[in-house]
Amino acid sequence: MDSCENENHYGDCNKGDVLKQIEEETEEKEKGASTPSSSMSRSSSRPQLDLSRAAIQGDLEDRNPTILLPNQSDDISHLALDIGGSLIKLVYFSRHEELSVDDKRRKSMKKRFGLSNGNRRSYPILGGRLHFVKFETGKLNECLDFISSKQLHRGGIDSPSWRSAAQPNHNIVMKATGGGAYKFADVLKERLGVSLDKEDEMHCLVAGANFLLKVGVAVSTEQAIRHEAFTHMDGQKEFVQIDQNDLFPYLLVNIGSGVSIIKVDGEGKFERVSGTNVGGGTYWGLGRLLTKCKSFDELLELSQRGDSSNVDMLVGDIYGGMDYSKIGLSASTIASSFGKTISDTKELSDYRPEDLSLSLLRMISYNIGQISYLNALRYGLKKIFFGGFFIRGHAYTMDTISFAVNFWSKGQAQAMFLRHEGFLGALGAFMSYEKHGLDYLRAHQLVERFPMGAPYISWMEKFVQKGTQITAPVPTAAPRTTGLGGFDRPLSRGDILRSDASAALSIGVLHFVPTLEVFPLLEGPKTYEPNTIDLTDPGELEYWLTVLSEHLPDLVDKAVASEGGTDDAKRRGDAFAHAFSAHLARLMEEPAAYGKFGLANLLELREECLREFQFMDAYITIKQRENEASLAVLPDLLMELDSMNEEDRLLALIEGVLAANIFDWGSRACVDLYHKGTIIEIYRMSRKKMQRPWRVDDFDIFKKRMLGSGDEKPNPYKRALLFVDNSGADIVLGMLPLARELLRRGTEVVLVANSLPALNDITANELPEIVAEAAKHCDTIRRAAEAGGLLVDAMVSIQEKGLKNQSPSVSLMIAENGCGSPCIDLRQVSSELAADAKDADLVILEGMGRAIHTNLNARFKCDALKLAMVKNQRLAEKVFNGKIYDCICRFEPRNEPVASTETDSWDN
Numbered sequence: 001m002d003s004c005e006n007e008n009h010y011g012d013c014n015k016g017d018v019l020k021q022i023e024e025e026t027e028e029k030e031k032g033a034s035t036p037s038s039s040m041s042r043s044s045s046r047p048q049l050d051l052s053r054a055a056i057q058g059d060l061e062d063r064n065p066t067i068l069l070p071n072q073s074d075d076i077s078h079l080a081l082d083i084g085g086s087l088i089k090l091v092y093f094s095r096h097e098e099l100s101v102d103d104k105r106r107k108s109m110k111k112r113f114g115l116s117n118g119n120r121r122s123y124p125i126l127g128g129r130l131h132f133v134k135f136e137t138g139k140l141n142e143c144l145d146f147i148s149s150k151q152l153h154r155g156g157i158d159s160p161s162w163r164s165a166a167q168p169n170h171n172i173v174m175k176a177t178g179g180g181a182y183k184f185a186d187v188l189k190e191r192l193g194v195s196l197d198k199e200d201e202m203h204c205l206v207a208g209a210n211f212l213l214k215v216g217v218a219v220s221t222e223q224a225i226r227h228e229a230f231t232h233m234d235g236q237k238e239f240v241q242i243d244q245n246d247l248f249p250y251l252l253v254n255i256g257s258g259v260s261i262i263k264v265d266g267e268g269k270f271e272r273v274s275g276t277n278v279g280g281g282t283y284w285g286l287g288r289l290l291t292k293c294k295s296f297d298e299l300l301e302l303s304q305r306g307d308s309s310n311v312d313m314l315v316g317d318i319y320g321g322m323d324y325s326k327i328g329l330s331a332s333t334i335a336s337s338f339g340k341t342i343s344d345t346k347e348l349s350d351y352r353p354e355d356l357s358l359s360l361l362r363m364i365s366y367n368i369g370q371i372s373y374l375n376a377l378r379y380g381l382k383k384i385f386f387g388g389f390f391i392r393g394h395a396y397t398m399d400t401i402s403f404a405v406n407f408w409s410k411g412q413a414q415a416m417f418l419r420h421e422g423f424l425g426a427l428g429a430f431m432s433y434e435k436h437g438l439d440y441l442r443a444h445q446l447v448e449r450f451p452m453g454a455p456y457i458s459w460m461e462k463f464v465q466k467g468t469q470i471t472a473p474v475p476t477a478a479p480r481t482t483g484l485g486g487f488d489r490p491l492s493r494g495d496i497l498r499s500d501a502s503a504a505l506s507i508g509v510l511h512f513v514p515t516l517e518v519f520p521l522l523e524g525p526k527t528y529e530p531n532t533i534d535l536t537d538p539g540e541l542e543y544w545l546t547v548l549s550e551h552l553p554d555l556v557d558k559a560v561a562s563e564g565g566t567d568d569a570k571r572r573g574d575a576f577a578h579a580f581s582a583h584l585a586r587l588m589e590e591p592a593a594y595g596k597f598g599l600a601n602l603l604e605l606r607e608e609c610l611r612e613f614q615f616m617d618a619y620i621t622i623k624q625r626e627n628e629a630s631l632a633v634l635p636d637l638l639m640e641l642d643s644m645n646e647e648d649r650l651l652a653l654i655e656g657v658l659a660a661n662i663f664d665w666g667s668r669a670c671v672d673l674y675h676k677g678t679i680i681e682i683y684r685m686s687r688k689k690m691q692r693p694w695r696v697d698d699f700d701i702f703k704k705r706m707l708g709s710g711d712e713k714p715n716p717y718k719r720a721l722l723f724v725d726n727s728g729a730d731i732v733l734g735m736l737p738l739a740r741e742l743l744r745r746g747t748e749v750v751l752v753a754n755s756l757p758a759l760n761d762i763t764a765n766e767l768p769e770i771v772a773e774a775a776k777h778c779d780t781i782r783r784a785a786e787a788g789g790l791l792v793d794a795m796v797s798i799q800e801k802g803l804k805n806q807s808p809s810v811s812l813m814i815a816e817n818g819c820g821s822p823c824i825d826l827r828q829v830s831s832e833l834a835a836d837a838k839d840a841d842l843v844i845l846e847g848m849g850r851a852i853h854t855n856l857n858a859r860f861k862c863d864a865l866k867l868a869m870v871k872n873q874r875l876a877e878k879v880f881n882g883k884i885y886d887c888i889c890r891f892e893p894r895n896e897p898v899a900s901t902e903t904d905s906w907d908n
């Protein structure tokens with residue numbers, strides 16, 4: 001065979017050829033394929049579908065009637081609208097799709113390996129996403145096009161009912177709130193065939209605010225800390241931890257077109273106590289007339305370059321430049337907004353639009369702040385939360401409101417703002433779907449992984465169109481106040497408006513994920529810091545942002561190829577590149593833009609961003625190619641290992657893991673290497689260079705623990721959790737043989753793999769096939785996999801050889817780790833892994849992402865072995881005082897201080 005795939009050569013052919021070759025070859029084989037010889041199942045008994053109380057909906061004569069699964073929690077997909085005077089806000093839920101990648105190819109691979117799906121549970125279990133989108137009410141048609149293009153009113157493109165429904169359903173009911181729910185009900189019926197189930201606007205606002213403040217949105221790495229409410233004074237934003245037991249009563253001020261002031265006493269307990277007709281619509285409308293601005297954001301941006309003292313009459317203008325200190329007013333205090341425009345000699349055209357916009361903004365913000373304070377005073381309330389789209393994260397607006405509240409209350413009341421300020425009503429309407437009640441949400445949480453103000457991009461088409469216009473969002477800066485009751489104009493120009501892409505694109509996404517757990521074997525979770533590299537060091541941040549930026553073109557190529565290189569994939573690839581570059585640029589400008597941010601978050605951001613653009617597995621082809629090549633040589637490796645004595649074998653196994661960790665498509669240096677040989681050649685080369693001592697070399701301590709010494713008999717581990725890393729040689733020739741050794745020694749093994757793809761990491765979904773293939777060549781693996789429920793029926797050929805009546809084997813199992821990143825934050829693992837960890841007395845972390853970038857300093861309640869090859873020069877120097885391709889074998893016996901032996905690295 002002469003294809004590049006069969007030679008396992010990286011450098012000689014392009015991906016398209018490889019894919020074609022594999023497909024042709026697969027098809028050929030399929031023609032003569034034999035019946036699968038084994039089927040697989042997962043050890044877990046979690047059901048895939050909750051069929052309880054299932055009922056056929058509609059006409060029983062229908063060929064494809066919709067089956068209603070009232071208790072199937074996965075199958076939720078809803079849209080809710082808040083149609084205001086100026087903006088329409090949408091909140092909709094989408095499930096994580098099944099991996100869409102090349103299903104045909106996946107199936108044919110399975111056949112090739114002689115596998116069927118059996119009753120295997122499919123991964124991933126991770127929930128879905130809550131999307132936030134806004135449109136101008138004046139552009140209702142754009143909004144309807146969006147809903148229609150995504151079929152959101154029919155449960156979304158991914159919904160089974162959408163796929164099966166041939167006829168448009170005219171009985172769809174959608175939750176909506178805001179005045180437009182009444183005004184535009186007929187248009188929605190006509191255009192989308194949906195009826196609006198109208199929810200009370202105030203009720204929705206309160207429900208949305210209560211949800212965010214009580215249940216809230218977590219920031220990914222700090223689950224317990226809800227970053228929803230914050231104060232904003234003198235340009236400083238500070239998150240406020242809300243005591244859930246001391247939330248009520250509070251004042252909610254929603255600044256939309258007009259302003260509603262609501263006293264909230266509890267869940268569903270509220271009263272609209274006041275309001276003002278001078279609100280966001282006033283600013284926009286008047287501002288438009290005065291400045292000819294085309295949009296709210298343009299008007300706001302204009303204000304940043306304004307000097308309102310050209311328009312406003314100040315105390316100093318009246319008092320000849322002096323303060324009126326007797327009553328505490330500085331000369332720069334606004335005595336009368338727009339007071340200077342009474343001049344007979346000037347026309348509108350004589351005023352700068354910038355100054356007019358700022359003056360208007362100050363007038364309205366100050367007024368709202370003051371009225372809110374007076375209402376707080378009236379009801380004795382100390383907490384005032386401001387929401388609504390008027391605010392848009394604009395520092396100056398928030399400072400003005402905060403100043404007013406603080407000034408008039410003499411520091412007794414506090415203005416707080418909400419991160420999801422504009423979506424309270426829509427979120428409240430969304431929550432009002434019965435199935436989306438808090439009961440359901442309790443098992444999940446909303447995680448804003450990489451917030452960009454109002455959360456970021458989702459609607460591809462818009463992003464593709466506007467992608468080139470996107471500039472990196474800029475930080476907010478402190479406006480200067482006089483301290484005496486008036487505001488100076490903003491000091492710095494152009495750096496106050498948070499010009500994030502979301503504002504231009506009207507887009508946001510929150511992740512709706514099952515609540516994850518702290519890994520039970522983690523010592524000291526409260527002080528645990530997953531990241532080894534500190535990205536608050538500007539040098540480090542710049543280096544890593546540059547590395548990721550340099551990887552980008554190649555990643556985009558891989559991602560596009562993984563989706564067949566179609567025009568759609570290319571468009572999405574472009575959009576992904578723009579979005580990810582915007583993230584990198586923003587972080588470069590404002591390192592704390594996403595809160596506490598380590599290298600693990602940065603690497604995860606890349607994966608999340610790929611998924612955002614529906615690249616579900618960019619390295620799928622590479623992974624499959626490497627798996628096949630490695631599985632082909634596995635029998636020889638196992639034979640070689642079996643010919644060794646136990647000491648040599650253990651060393652060869654650890655060497656094998658370290659050597660095979662070189663197959664890392666996230667490392668620039670390694671990817672360059674792949675042009676120089678076949679998979680097997682590189683693997684052999686890597687093994688040859690495995691001379692000890694390694695850079696960190698605790699092998700002898702580990703060997704003693706595993707094999708004992710002298711007369712001391714080894715005490716086998718009961719259960720080992722192996723956090724595996726990459727596909728191909730790494731898992732097949734590295735970790736699986738190590739797992740086999742542990743199994744032989746009576747240790748149960750749980751292979752812990754990613755729930756979602758990240759680079760070329762193997763996923764929990766992909767592992768059973770590999771285990772089943774390995775089981776064909778290894779009785780230990782086969783029996784352990786059977787015992788662990790991975791293989792349902794024994795492989796006939798082996799049974800027939802008379803191996804049936806052997807003693808029961810320890811189990812080989814698989815657990816998903818709950819994440820989709822090359823690193824792992826052990827404060828957030830799947831409940832499946834947490835349960836499997838209970839009886840474990842050995843943890844093996846493998847790979848640079850899991851054992852070095854994260855968890856190098858993690859301590860465990862059991863023995864831990866950290867194995868990795870360092871595939872980055874800077875990291876090798878910085879962390880290990882070594883060189884690229886150094887190897888790390890760190891063994892940390894339970895409750896003992898790290899006693900690693902660091903040695904000089906070998907030249908490569």
Ligand SMILES: CC(C)(COP(=O)(O)O)[C@@H](O)C(=O)NCCC(=O)O
Nearest residue numbers: 664666667668822847848849850872
């Ligand atoms: C993303 C990775 C952590 C994956 O390494 P692995 O866990 O597979 O060993 C690693 O490839 C990495 O840090 N890459 C970026 C740096 C570079 O290109 O050198």
Ligand SMILES: [Mn+2]
Nearest residue numbers: 725726761822
């Ligand atoms: Mn990896």
